[in-house]
Amino acid sequence: MGEHSYLPGHRHGGGFLDRLGEGLLAALRHGLEADDLSRRPGLLQGLDPRVKLGGALALMLMAVSVRSLTVLAALLGLAAGLAVASRVPLARLMRQVWLGVLAFTGLLALPALVLVPGRPLLHLPLLPWPVTLQGLRSAAFLVGRAETTASYGLLLILCTSWPHLLKSLRLFRVPLVLVVILGMTHRYIFLLLQNAAEMVEARRSRSVGPLPPRERRRLAAGAAGDLLGRALHLGAEAHLAMLSRGYGGEVRLLDDFRLRRRDxxxxxxxxxxxxxxWWWGRP
Structure with a gap:
């Protein structure tokens, strides 16, 4: 992309194209940062992908089955500790998981505060129902379980390269068609993002002044149609090229997995x- 687009004060096409281009570049940077995290030296990065996948699934299952808020908080704290030991910034966990899950799951859990019967704790103004202790506990379990499971899932993705994760899924007997879909989606979504960013950059370089709303809608619709056509053409060409090279759907890597002492x-x-x-979280 042209260097002139990043010079201070040099703007083309007004704020719409600027925001669109910056959003596409931010998505690309986000993917590159995630790939860089999986290559950093850290606790989780040094483990066998099969151990990480099995461990993450086991911890998620434990998080949704425990009956103690203290144990659930300890599991969430363990996720934060693993993030620090793996050099994953806690700010990233907070931005990508904790705040979003709290906002979404918190809204879902709000009715439980007053709908679950139990011992009243306080009365809210304008509401005929009191907030109950059992309702507060139910809402805390819902939010805590969502936060904990999402944290372990994000750590697994950030600390494991995508090809290794796909190969681990096959070792856990995940259907081949699902693994192929995940692999192709991950591979070509970034290529399409790059194509979209280049299209926006080309349009910005030929624009003078802000775009009217009608032109913005026409540009967005045209870009979406062009990207769809490119995606269909690229998918067909890539599939034929893979078949001609003997691809049968399995994820094959040059390095084999081996369990070591650290695993x-x-x-x-x-x-x-x-x-x-399990012992402390029993009902």
């Missing part, structure tokens, strides 16, 4: 954590 230690620690969570 054994991680499995032992996982077993202790799950055992303690």
């Amino acid at each position: 054994g230690a991680a499995l032992a620690g996982l077993g202790l954590a799950l055992g303690a969570a």
Whole structure:
């Protein structure tokens, strides 16, 4: 992309194209940062992908099954500790998981505060129903479980390269067609984002002044149609090229997975954590 587009004060096509181009570039940067995190030296990055996938699934299952808020908070704290040990910024977890999940799940949990029967805690103005202790506990469980499971899922994705994660899914007997769809989607979504960013950049370089609303709508519709055509053409060409090279759907990598001492230690620690969570989280 042209360097003139990033010079201070140099704007083409008004705020609409600027915001659109910046949004596309931000999405590309987001993907590159996630890929860079999986290559950093850290606790989770050094483990076998199968151990990480199995451990994340086990911890998620434990988070949705415990009956103690203290244990649930400890599991969330464990996720934060793993993020720090793996050099994943906590600000990223907060921005991508904690705030969004709190806002969305919190809205879903609000009715439980007054609809779940139990011992009244306080009366809200303009509402005939009191907030109950059991309702507050139910809402806390819903939000806490969503926060914890989403945190472990994000850590798994950020600390594992995508090809290794796909290969681990096949080892866990995930259907081949689902693995192929995930692999192709991840691979070509960034290519299409780059194409869209280049289209916007080309339009910005030929624009003088802000675009009227009608022109913005026409530009957005035309770009969407062009990207759809490119995606269909690229998908067909890529599929034919893969078949001509003997692709049968399996994820094949040059490096094979091997369990090491650190993986054994991680499995032992996982077993202790799950055992303690089960013991203290029993109803």
